[in-house]
Amino acid sequence: MTMTQTSPPRPLARRLLIIAVAVVAVALVLLGVAAGMFSGGYGGPSQFVGRQSCIDCHQKAYEEWQGSDHDWAMRLPTADNVYGDFNDATFTAFGITSRFTQRDGKYYVTTDGPDGKMHEYVVAYTFGYYPLQQYLIDMGKGRLQCLSIAWDSRPKDQGGQRWYHLYAHEKHIDHNDELHWTRPSQNWNTMCAACHSTDLRKGYDLATDTYHTTWSEMNVSCEACHGPGSNHVAWANQSSLSKWFNGEDPTMGLMVDLKMPADRMKLEMIDDQGNWKMSIDDPTNHVLVDTCSPCHSRREQIDEDPHQGMDFLQNYIPQLIEERLYFPDGQILDEVYVYASFHQSLMYRKGVRCTDCHHPHTMKVYAKDNSLCIRCHQPNRYDTPAHHFHKQDDEGASCIKCHMPTRTYMGVDVRLDHSIRVPRPDLSVKLGVPNSCNQCHDDKDAQWAVDQVVEWYGPKRIHNPHYGQAIAAGMHHQPGAGAALIEVALDESLPDIARATAIGLLPEYASREAAEAIQAALKDSNSIVRLAGVRALSMFDPQMLLPLAMPMLDDPIRAVRIEAARMLTLVPRQQLTPEQLKKFEAQLADYKTAQRVNDDRPDAHLNLGGIAANQGDMDTALAEFKLAVKLNPVVPTPKWMLAQLYRQMGRDPEAEPLLRELIKTQPQFGDAYYSLGLLLAADNRLPEATQMLGEAAQRMSDHPRVWYNYGLALQKVDRFDEAERALVKSYSIDKTNLDTVNALSILYAQRKNWNQAEKFTRYLAQLAPGDQSVMQRLAMIQQQRAAEQ
Incomplete structure (x- = not known):
């Protein structure tokens, strides 16, 4: 066998082989880069890396942050x-x-x-x-x-x-x-x-x-606002070739873009006298505001791992303009921080961000005098005695003093109201709310301030309607409250949080118009209004809930979806199709997950017990309510709700000692007296029931239903004069309540006070048009009255 020896490669062939190997190597590298591009170039979800990873590139921001409130948190x-x-x-x-x-x-x-x-x-x-x-x-x-x-x-x-x-x-x-x-x-x-x-x-x-509580950094650092930074660090460390191949990432690996649009503020000359106005075109201002809101709001957290850059209601549920938190006109009362106040402001609705006034890293305002405001507001129109009617260097000339009145919390912490409102001392006269004029002029009354406003600005301002009037009427059951609340709910020019508050009060004023306003809220563009609409579905009978609440399970906002699931627990499961049931169960499971975020709080277990009771699972409801009591035995609400659940289950003998214990340990908790009074009345122990209801009425003096039931109890024990006073008190609080008007009609007829009986029966006919029994009663009263004349 002959063997042939292969000759060594020629120089050209060797060079071609080297080039081929190099091309393959480069191709492999480029494939790797391409794979990186396909995966976002960062290798997965961003992780927290700590501020030490930020300092090299952001030295100035770090120095500004040092010594800030966030640094000292x-x-x-x-x-x-x-x-x-x-x-x-x-x-x-x-x-x-x-x-x-x-x-x-x-x-x-x-x-x-x-x-x-x-x-x-x-x-x-x-x-x-x-x-x-x-x-x-x-x-x-x-x-x-x-x-x-x-x-x-x-x-x-x-x-x-x-x-x-x-x-x-x-x-x-x-x-x-x-x-x-x-x-x-x-x-x-x-x-x-x-x-x-x-x-x-x-x-x-x-x-x-x-608790096994952990943090990535002890205080409020870079990633608390900007989100986890590992992908941003990876973006910064990419080579020029990688960035060229991948294309520039506009997000720079950040979870949330907090940069202001370059052309968001526009200056427009309005005449040839040098007058101008500033307008802001910033549809993304809510992104930055929502970044600050989790820590500057009264809210409930519904996600164990909230993510920056998302709609606030994906991770949290804010509280609205509620009693004990805000005055009816939306001014701050309790320690509520900033979210709901700023959302009421015209500034927010016009596109203003937190960082227009506050430095994002020092947190300090850019100036403490009027120069802060005249960057956007024309000084020769607003920073002048012709506008504020005070000496130019007086406190009364300060924009903040007039438009951001203060309230002190924690004994020494003076905070500004960020609703940035026009002073309305006339609302102080009408509603009893504070105003900035009398905060300085505390030796004068509100009417004096009203007179000054009329003298300076004319009478128009004090006659301008304000949503606070409708909210106050709704909170205190005043005549015309329902119509006023509907008007606020439907007015898209008003702050969304005020509209949501009005919608939340509507179930107490059931009417066809109220139902239409609630249904309109379900389709609103604002998530907080839709959430309020879903909650207000409590006004509807369970058989009407399914077509209204079911579509809300597809809402893009998590808070709305899970609240819709909670409402649907009132609908019997057999009324849902298999497809509807599957969707409902998925969102109900998410609602339960949201409650578990607050597993250490009684409220979460009361909520879980509530949906279990709605679905007829009384064992689970009982277990959750008992757990709520165990978690915080000194607050009255869990124990009171446990007693209510026992009553619902027909176990009054177990409810009664709980209520008596509450009365002993929480003597000012009116609900305990009221519930015990109703329990005793149901057991025909009328003398003690009347006593308990009387105690409840003294502690819950603005609750018309308490006075109503107290009046009925007094009537049953033949204390008619006191019964009349109690029912009249109920009527004075809520003149639109059918039960109270009906009770007064009957009481006056029984006492043969035909004038009053006819008055209230006629009014009852107006409240319940078409009710033949009312018309028959009215005819009988008129006959009796004529017979005795």
Whole structure:
């Protein structure tokens, strides 16, 4: 066999082989880049990386952030971070003398604990710094509590540099009180933590009643607002070739784009005298506002892992203009932060963002005088005595003093109302709400301020309708409230949060027009209005709910979908088609998931128990209500709702001792007296029932239904004069209630007071047109009246 030897490759062939190998290698690299492009170039969802990853490229922003409120949100208790006097200082409140000491580099507080006895506790963290600093105490099982004795950080000449109690206005607080620092309302993990740290995970374990709370950074850092930054870091570290191949990513790997559009603000000359106006074209202003809102609102969190850049109602449910939180006209009352106030403002509706006034990293306003406002508002029109009618250098000339009145929280923290409203002292006269004029001129009354406004601006302003008038009427059952609320609900020029509030009040004023307004709300472009519409479906009978609530399960906003699922628990399952049932069960499961975010709060379990009761699962409802009581035994609502559930189940003997216990431990909780009175009346124990209903009426004096039932009870025990007074009181609160008007018609007829009987029966006929029994009664009364004349 002959063997042939292969000759070595020629130089040209060798070069071609090398080139071929290189081409293959480059192709493989490019395939890798292409694969990176296909996956977004970042290798998966963005992760939290910490501010150290940001500093190299964003040194200026980091320096601006240092020393800000966000930086000081939560820190370790070191000599540099602790402002309070721990040099064996003492402070006495509610009969307890607390002592503040330090040794071996640690800070200690000796005060009363959950058992009412004195204990020494080590300070785990500082919370905030100005105008007050609070201190967190580790109580074990992962639970941190906020001490209710705080340090006033203000200068001494302003009343600061002292220990003080946050609830000094209360008559008494002991270890059994809900406001005691060891109770759930003062728990850091659920009440405070999410807004004082970055990437906070509460980590509550219901089975063991323990917290495993974690954060990526202790305070409010870059990623709290910009979102997890690993993909942004990856984008920044990409090579030029990679960016060229992939194309420039307009998001830069960020979850939310907080940049302002370059041409959002437009200056327009309106005459040849140099007058101008500023307009803002910024349809994305809600993105930045929604980024700030989770920590600057009163809201319920419904997602364990909320994501930046999403509609606020995907992750949270905000509270509306509700009693005890806001005045009826929307001014701040309780500590509600900023969200609902700013949403009421014309500024928000015109496209203004938080960062138009506040520096995004220092959080400070760009200026504290009128120069802040005249960047957008023409100074020769507004920053002049011709507008504000005060001396130019007086406080009364300040835009903020007039348009952003203040309220003080936590004893020393003065906050501005961000609804940025025109002063309306006439609403103070009509509704009893505050106004900025009398905040300065506290030696004058509101009518004086009204007269000044009329003198300066003419009578038109005080006659302009305001949604607060409708909301106040709705809250207090005033005549014409239903029609006024409908008008607000349908007026798209008004703030969405005011419209949503009006819709939420409509179920108390059932009518065809109210039903139409609620159905219109379900189709509104604004998510908070749609959510209010879904909640207002409680006005409808269960058989009418299915066609109204079912389509809302497809709403793009999570809060709306899960609320629709809750409403549909009132509809018997057999009325749903298999396809409808599948969709309903998916959203109901999501509703339950949302409640589990707040597993450590009684409200979540009351909600879960409520939907179980709606579906006839009384065992689950009972278990959830009992768990709510266990989680916070000192607040009255869970125990009261458990008693109500027992009554619904026909187990009055188990409800009665709960209600009596509530009356003993919570003597001002009117609902307990009212429920016990109804229970006793049902058991024909009328004398004691009447007594309990009378006690309820004294504590719930603005509730017409309580006075109504009290009047009926008095009538049954032959105390007719008192019955009349109680029913008239009910009528004075709500003149449109059929039951009260009917009861007065009957009472006056029984007492042969034919004039009053005819008056109320005629009115009843107006409220219930077409009711033949009412017309027959009216004819009988008229006959009796004629016979006795």
